[in-house]
């Protein structure tokens with residue numbers, strides 16, 4: 001008995017020491033107090049004008065298209081861009097590949113690696129019932145401009161071109177070549193970006209100092225407890241796999257059903273898979289870094305946990321996916337069951353039924369390994385798996401590069417009230433096509449977005465604040481104006 005008490009006391013003492021260590025570390029971790037945001041650079045009237053100009057791009061219904069289809073909306077958009085940015089139209093070389101539009105701005109030194117700014121002209125469809133304003137109206141209400149494409153992703157094209165236009169007006173010549181690339185089918189994973197990559201290669205452009213696309217933003221309220229907005233700079237993106245899981249068996253009349261049918265087998269499989277969550281969860285160094293960066297700007301409780309991953313990592317791996325799904329998605333492959341199909345009539349048991357599992361593969365368990373886990377569970381229920389679509393996660397860009405450091409400096413200069421952290425993009429972007437052409441494949445745009453604005457992407461009432469748009473345009477301009485290429 002005495003021995004048990006002693007062991008308990010020792011364990012309690014160890015626990016107390018660990019907690020004291022964690023608490024001390026948490027106290028030491030605090031970031032410098034946030035600085036004040038910059039003063040607005042535009043008057044209310046100038047902001048309104050900026051919004052009116054941007055509205056013209058929103059008013060063109062550029063739903064995703066492939067080359068060979070009717071591209072008249074994209075031609076309309078190009079005409080609008082020509083009017084909005086006349087100097088770009090006159091002074092930059094334009095290459096219209098059909099499914100991507102490229103601009104080439106010649107720099108002072110063609111021997112330096114060029115940089116590439118990206119965006120996509122296409123938008124996803126709308127469900128007009130859910131909108132309070134016309135989805136392609138570009139209406140301005142209470143300081144925000146509304147419409148499909150305002151935050152995904154015409155804001156990037158508008159502000160990049162506006163930055164270039166302003167610099168051309170000043171007679172500025174960039175130190176290296178600058179390219180702009182705008183595809184017309186990012187939203188449908190079309191050929192725009194791969195086609196542009198192919199064109200660059202055919203024209204002897206194999207490497208960029210950086211490629212800069214959407215995929216992260218300046219996120220307000222990124223996690224409960226984080227006391228400032230954070231520039232979440234995407235440095236890689238997860239893979240994308242669809243698996244079709246099919247049950248085959250005796251179909252027939254539903255009036256005398258057997259205990260198990262194709263549908264109940266699928267349901268049992270999904271229930272077990274979902275309950276056990278058998279896909280690997282790991283915290284790769286980049287995610288660790290992100291959580292530690294966020295921790296420095298949290299209250300004590302969150303700092304205690306996120307700032308002491310040496311102690312709390314196993315706990316976080318367990319609870320994070322349930323508590324904050326967005327953060328949980330960074331810990332490995334996720335699996336969502338999305339589409340199901342059974343019989344064609346309510347009184348028919350299907351002889352064949354299927355469900356689609358959409359996997360977003362992580363960085364430690366690739367597509368084949370993730371699918372293998374799914375197959376193992378499917379086999380228990382005598383289900384067949386096919387993989388109609390699979391692409392792997394991209395390589396991860398290093399954050400110790402000169403480009404990344406420069407980007408961080410620019411963020412500190414233009415957004416002094418914000419934190420910066422690398423992060424992994426969970427959705428797909430055009431950037432993945434360029435992943436092996438650069439060491440700095442950046443997926444982040446310089447716009448402040450609230451949780452509500454983020455939630456409206458691909459949903460109803462998509463919008464962006466005019467102040468965000470204005471700061472974003474200034475950011476691109478500042479970045480280009482002060483960029484010094486590496487030797």
Ligand SMILES: [Zn+2]
Pocket residue numbers: 120152153186214
């Ligand atoms: Zn987008």
